[in-house]
Amino acid sequence: MKKKILFIIFLIFLYGCSYFQVKDAIKEAENGNYVVSLNNLLEILKEKNDDRRALDAFEIIYPEAEKKYYDELDVSREWDIVRYTKALLNLLRIQDIYYKLPENSKNSIAIIEPPVKERDGIKKELAQSFYTLGIGSRDVTYEEKLRAYGYFSQAEQYNIENRKDIKEKYLSSQKKALGKFLLDFKGEKSLVLQLKEGIKSNLSKYPLFSLGNKSNYNLKLDVDISEIKYLPPRVTTESGIDSYTERVIKRVLERVVETKIINGQSVQVERVVPVDKEVEVEIYYRYFIHTKKTSMEYYISHNLYEKNSTPISSEKKKIIYEDSVSWTEYYPLSPFIGARPFRFPISEGEKYVLSKEVLKEKVIELGNNHLDMILNRLDSNRIIAW
Known part of the structure; x- marks a missing residue:
């Protein structure tokens, strides 16, 4: 090789x-x-x-x-x-x-x-292998039923002979793997209502999941929303001194020597005259960096289990969304002489963070994603990702 x-x-x-x-x-x-x-x-x-x-x-x-x-x-x-x-x-x-x-x-x-015949032979072997794996797998817990369905669905995918035993096992395992969810949400009403609607919508993405009711369910998902906190916008400021070098036109006094004729004789006379000259100067300034922050957070706890109380998953997670902005103001340490220096930093205007209403939308979206992850993790048991 x-x-x-x-x-x-x-x-x-x-x-x-x-x-x-x-x-x-x-x-x-x-x-x-x-x-x-x-x-x-x-x-x-x-x-x-x-x-x-x-x-x-x-x-x-x-x-x-x-x-x-x-x-x-x-x-x-x-x-x-x-x-x-x-x-x-x-x-x-x-x-x-x-x-x-x-x-x-x-x-x-x-x-x-x-050859097509060889490829068909491989498919037949795959159908048999996945069928054997399905027959040999447990299907007591719901997660095991999903895994068994995964094997039988793969067997059906390669069932080019249309074998009756594979078809029957595929259909029966599919029936066992159907998940009907009874949802129980507790906590702050405005969040609970939207999160509950979100998970109802997300259930439709999964082929085996659907919404159940008190008389017809096999999975129970309890969700508790607690410790909701909103931090209104707050500003912190840090300041310091900095400088930069700039070339400017500056009037300076220079000594010049001139030759004059006095009483018929050449005489050198020294005098001081103002001259406009380009010089380097250090421009010092004070800066103020303002940082404004706001956030909203809450805890979302879930407990997912089967109707017979067999646990599947349980977790408490902090959901938080923070928004922050910064802007800087610049002030000279001493008054400018003449025109404002060309390169002097320009102060920024105040910036604004997300409103409370928008923050709420953000944390609800994060909560929906978290709850969808729970569904996705459960559904992944049926995926044979080889």
Whole structure:
């Protein structure tokens, strides 16, 4: 593999344009991330079908990936179903990448197109593997039911034979994994009402979740809003002295020597005369930095559990939104002589923070995001992210 990679790097230097993209793809392949590597090359070839560097890299990396995943299947077939299933998935993924190549790119590389029959065989194996994983998983708690549904939904996705046993398990596990939420919110009314409406809206984003009622639910979510605090705008000020150098025209007294004729003789006379001259002066000034802050915060506690009181998650979190602005004022330490110095800093006007009403909207949005995260974390149990 290393000799082949060195050859590709040579080609990269030889040609030029997509150097960094191909280099990144090679690095991913060296780290064993073949799917990422080939996907990166696919994106290059979609833009430029005949990119020689990408084609050469694909032609070398694809067979390496194929061998890697076939080897994984051989060593895990009898003893590690999870590893075996992951290898099947990755093998199918790299074949999918090959099929997505532009026709010009396919015709420019020496790779045999994966037969449709072989791909169908992989899908059948995947359906069986996920079905086996589903059969072997517990489905006592709600989170376990979600995981079992995740396996059976994957089995159904690859169920090209339309097997009845897979279809039945998929439908029955889906029914068990449906989550009907009974919501109980307590605390400050104006926040509670909006947060409750927010989570009701968010439930619709999740295919298995819905709103239940007291006579029909299997999940209970208790939410308590407490310790609400609003800090009105307050200003703190810090001051200091600073300076800068500026070139200015300044009238100064200079001694000059003049030659005069007195009584017929040349005499040098010295006198002091005012002269306008460009000089460097240090301009000192005092600055005042004003900082205005306001904030709103509260605590949101939740307790999520099943109808039979089996706990799922519990947490107390501080929700806070702070807004701050700053502005600076500048004052000379001594009165200006003549015109104001050209570069003297300009004072800023007072700035304003968010109103109490807008702050409230912000903390409600943060609270909604937090509650949605709870739903998302629960829903993730059904996601087989391999």
